[in-house]
Amino acid sequence: MSFRNRLALFLMVTLVCVQAATAIFAYSWLHAQLVEQGKRELVSAMQAFTRQLDFLSQRATDGVQVLALDYAFRSAIAKSDHDTELSVLRNHGHRIGSARMMLVTLDGSIAADTAQATRPGAVFPYSPLLRAAVAGDRGTALVTLGSSIYWIVVVPVRAPIPIAFIAACIPLDDGLVEQMRRISSSPHAIMLATKAVGGHWRVVAHTRGDTGLVLPAIANGARAAAIVTQRESGTLAIVAPLRAAAGSRPIVAVIYFPLEEALRAYRGFITPMLIVLLLALLAAAGGATLIVRRVARPLEALASAAQRIAAGNYVGPAVPATGRDEIGHLAQAIGDMTHAIAERETALTGAMEAVELARVEAVRANETKSQFLANMSHELRTPLNAIVGFSEMLEQQVLGPIGTPRYLEYARDIHASGEHLRGLFERMLDLAQAESSNLSLSREPLAAGALVREAVEMHRGLARRGRVFVVLAPSCDSAQIVGDRTKLRQAFANVIHNAVKFSPPGGSVTVTSLTQAGNITVRISDTGAGIDPALLRTVLRPFHRLRSALDGHFQGAGLGLAFASMIVEMHGGTMSVESGAGEGTTVTIALPLAEAMIGHAA
Amino acid sequence: MIGKLSICALAAVLLARGAALAGTAEVEVTDERGHPLADAVVELAASQPVASPSTRALPAESIIDQRHETFLPLVTLIRKGGHVIFTNNDTTMHQVYSFAPIKQFAFEIDEGERSQPVVFDRSGIAAIGCNIHDRMITYVYVAGQPWAALSDKSGHATIEGLPAGDYRGTVWHPQLPLGAAPIFFALTVSGSGARAAVEVPVTAVTAKKPMHMQMY
Numbered sequence: 001m002s003f004r005n006r007l008a009l010f011l012m013v014t015l016v017c018v019q020a021a022t023a024i025f026a027y028s029w030l031h032a033q034l035v036e037q038g039k040r041e042l043v044s045a046m047q048a049f050t051r052q053l054d055f056l057s058q059r060a061t062d063g064v065q066v067l068a069l070d071y072a073f074r075s076a077i078a079k080s081d082h083d084t085e086l087s088v089l090r091n092h093g094h095r096i097g098s099a100r101m102m103l104v105t106l107d108g109s110i111a112a113d114t115a116q117a118t119r120p121g122a123v124f125p126y127s128p129l130l131r132a133a134v135a136g137d138r139g140t141a142l143v144t145l146g147s148s149i150y151w152i153v154v155v156p157v158r159a160p161i162p163i164a165f166i167a168a169c170i171p172l173d174d175g176l177v178e179q180m181r182r183i184s185s186s187p188h189a190i191m192l193a194t195k196a197v198g199g200h201w202r203v204v205a206h207t208r209g210d211t212g213l214v215l216p217a218i219a220n221g222a223r224a225a226a227i228v229t230q231r232e233s234g235t236l237a238i239v240a241p242l243r244a245a246a247g248s249r250p251i252v253a254v255i256y257f258p259l260e261e262a263l264r265a266y267r268g269f270i271t272p273m274l275i276v277l278l279l280a281l282l283a284a285a286g287g288a289t290l291i292v293r294r295v296a297r298p299l300e301a302l303a304s305a306a307q308r309i310a311a312g313n314y315v316g317p318a319v320p321a322t323g324r325d326e327i328g329h330l331a332q333a334i335g336d337m338t339h340a341i342a343e344r345e346t347a348l349t350g351a352m353e354a355v356e357l358a359r360v361e362a363v364r365a366n367e368t369k370s371q372f373l374a375n376m377s378h379e380l381r382t383p384l385n386a387i388v389g390f391s392e393m394l395e396q397q398v399l400g401p402i403g404t405p406r407y408l409e410y411a412r413d414i415h416a417s418g419e420h421l422r423g424l425f426e427r428m429l430d431l432a433q434a435e436s437s438n439l440s441l442s443r444e445p446l447a448a449g450a451l452v453r454e455a456v457e458m459h460r461g462l463a464r465r466g467r468v469f470v471v472l473a474p475s476c477d478s479a480q481i482v483g484d485r486t487k488l489r490q491a492f493a494n495v496i497h498n499a500v501k502f503s504p505p506g507g508s509v510t511v512t513s514l515t516q517a518g519n520i521t522v523r524i525s526d527t528g529a530g531i532d533p534a535l536l537r538t539v540l541r542p543f544h545r546l547r548s549a550l551d552g553h554f555q556g557a558g559l560g561l562a563f564a565s566m567i568v569e570m571h572g573g574t575m576s577v578e579s580g581a582g583e584g585t586t587v588t589i590a591l592p593l594a595e596a597m598i599g600h601a602a
Numbered sequence: 603m604i605g606k607l608s609i610c611a612l613a614a615v616l617l618a619r620g621a622a623l624a625g626t627a628e629v630e631v632t633d634e635r636g637h638p639l640a641d642a643v644v645e646l647a648a649s650q651p652v653a654s655p656s657t658r659a660l661p662a663e664s665i666i667d668q669r670h671e672t673f674l675p676l677v678t679l680i681r682k683g684g685h686v687i688f689t690n691n692d693t694t695m696h697q698v699y700s701f702a703p704i705k706q707f708a709f710e711i712d713e714g715e716r717s718q719p720v721v722f723d724r725s726g727i728a729a730i731g732c733n734i735h736d737r738m739i740t741y742v743y744v745a746g747q748p749w750a751a752l753s754d755k756s757g758h759a760t761i762e763g764l765p766a767g768d769y770r771g772t773v774w775h776p777q778l779p780l781g782a783a784p785i786f787f788a789l790t791v792s793g794s795g796a797r798a799a800v801e802v803p804v805t806a807v808t809a810k811k812p813m814h815m816q817m818y
Contacts, residue, residue: 071699080703104782134780159701160731160739162780495671 141245638757673740702728
């Protein structure tokens with residue numbers, strides 16, 4: 001996934017999360033607000049309802065009061081005119097909507113009852129109401145009779161002192177409750193419930209059918225008005241106990257409404273809000289894409305510029321500078337860096353070209369030198385041959401004796417010097433040929449041990465003269481190598497010569513050989529002064545002579561080790577020198593065995 | 603004849619002596635807070651037979667006036683057989699009625715008029731109202747005993763002419779709860795009379811809180 005897509009996705013996801021969190025927060029806040037508001041509404045609705053109840057009970061009391069002050073009725077009571085009492089009660093009951101009217105004597109027995117359900121002289125069951133009424137308090141309470149709730153309104157009949165009581169039973173039915181609900185301007189449902197004999201609550205009046213929703217809530221009926229929230233049905237309710245007559249079952253009023261109802265007003269708001277949210281999301285997605293593109297474009301330009309720079313193209317289009325922000329700074333930095341790299345590269349290329357030029361010139365000079373040396377050697381060798389040949393003839397007095405012995409001595413010196421020069425020239429020629437790759441090697445099977453022994457034997461005389469003890473460890477005589485006998489013998493001879501030459505009198509040179517890993521390794525160790533480690537690197541180069549540790553003079557032409565090293569390498573071997581000042585020197589020559597070479601060649 | 607005369611004479615002497623020996627009972631009536639209680643009726647009954655004078659010590663006629671839609675006085679004490687005359691000094695008509703067991707009546711009195719005497723020949727208490735003005739109420743206390751008195755504003759009730767002896771006293775007040783028994787007390791009257799203090803479990807009303815019908 002590209003950086004651009006990841007960034008866009010991140011922005012989108014962040015946006016969605018923020019929006020979802022906002023929506024959830026808004027909804028829960030709204031919900032909580034509605035619940036709080038609903039609770040407040042319920043409390044005021046309950047207050048309004050109980051006020052209505054009070055008002056209506058006062059009105060009912062007033063209605064009964066009218067009868068209590070009726071002179072004819074009082075007269076009938078005074079005369080104990082039972083029939084008149086009953087008919088007056090019945091008549092007035094119709095007027096005030098009372099279901100049942102009773103006349104109660106001062107001692108609490110029922111003197112007349114329009115329901116005629118009580119036997120004469122039965123005791124009025126709500127005697128506390130009588131006491132309240134005569135004390136001037138409200139002689140009104142709710143009672144449950146059968147499956148209905150009634151107001152019992154008790155009013156004393158005064159003539160002018162109380163002579164009896166009128167008790168009216170006014171039903172508190174659905175119609176009345178609905179009427180009260182309308183008057184109280186509360187849109188919520190109201191119901192009245194009473195505790196049945198079994199202990200469960202039973203609805204006796206209600207304004208709406210869904211009473212079952214809240215019935216369980218009032219099972220724990222509170223003493224004061226209490227808010228009940230039913231989560232499972234999403235109903236908010238207030239339950240308030242009503243003033244039930246002593247001896248009657250508890251009665252509660254419940255005002256309730258489903259939260260759904262409260263949320264309905266907002267439901268219509270949700271769809272447009274969702275659409276707006278969706279549009280906002282789309283806009284945000286577009287915005288995110290634009291932002292990401294804006295961020296990613298210079299980054300991509302930077303990336304391609306960096307790739308270009310990595311590929312070595314510094315002259316391509318410049319990195320776009322995109323203002324003063326971080327990316328702008330980065331672009332600027334990359335531009336500067338490119339510039340610096342380009343400059344350095346140019347300088348480096350120039351230097352390398354110069355070096356290459358110098359190298360080519362050096363090689364050419366070396367070739368020229370080698371050619372020159374070869375030519376020189378050749379050119380010098382011809383007259384030298386004449387010098388050597390004729391000096392030899394003079395020395396041997398081929399054409400007759402030389403009169404003066406000193407001349408003979410001179411002739412001998414001339415011959416020896418000529419020989420020395422000729423050997424020198426030959427080595428120079430070999431070296432030059434080797435360096436110009438013109439040296440031709442013969443390839444023949446050789447016994448390496450014999451070759452080494454021959455080289456050692458050649459220097460017996462020199463060693464004896466220098467009083468150097470040469471030890472040849474007998475081994476590897478059967479080891480076969482392939483190569484140029486003369487050149488290899490010369491190489492070994494050169495190394496042994498050096499070892500003997502640089503060993504002090506009484507010193508020793510040890511030559512050992514062993515075969516291992518397809519090679520024959522010959523080690524030539526001396527007990528000489530050794531070589532300063534700093535100079536070790538140079539000893540294998542031509543014309544580098546070391547100051548003799550013996551007498552502080554250079555000896556030889558500095559070609560011996562260089563020649564040997566070259567010959568060994570031309571045979572596929574290696575030659576290394578180990579030494580330290582005062583520790584002697586060990587030269588190790590490794591040459592591939594014949595089998596190894598065959599195997600290698602195969 | 604002589605015997606008869608002598609008996610009459612004896613009786614007259616005894617009466618005179620009784621009168622001469624009569625004492626005065628001073629009863630202080632207070633409410634439950636110890637304040638003087640007016641309009642309380644204190645009635646004494648002799649615990650042993652004494653020479654019983656007639657109840658003529660109590661008025662035979664009383665006037666109950668109607669003024670500012672109020673019966674005045676609140677409590678009228680008359681002797682058995684006495685009568686009450688209602689006078690109307692209001693600008694409205696009144697319809698006076700009583701459903702009391704001792705006396706039931708109803709009649710109208712026009713403004714400025716005076717009623718016929720209403721005779722109470724049974725002892726007891728009659729609460730009298732006005733059918734036009736429900737708040738109006740007055741009580742007529744018809745004493746069965748010759749010794750009764752109404753407490754004045756300072757709670758004093760004075761009963762004179764009491765022969766020496768033991769008496770059982772009752773105190774009634776209109777504010778006593780309906781159907782409640784009167785307050786009983788015992789009193790011994792000697793030559794110098796007797797004193798008693800009775801507390802009635804009511805709260806005396808003041809002029810600021812006048813009584814009306816709903817309070818009884």
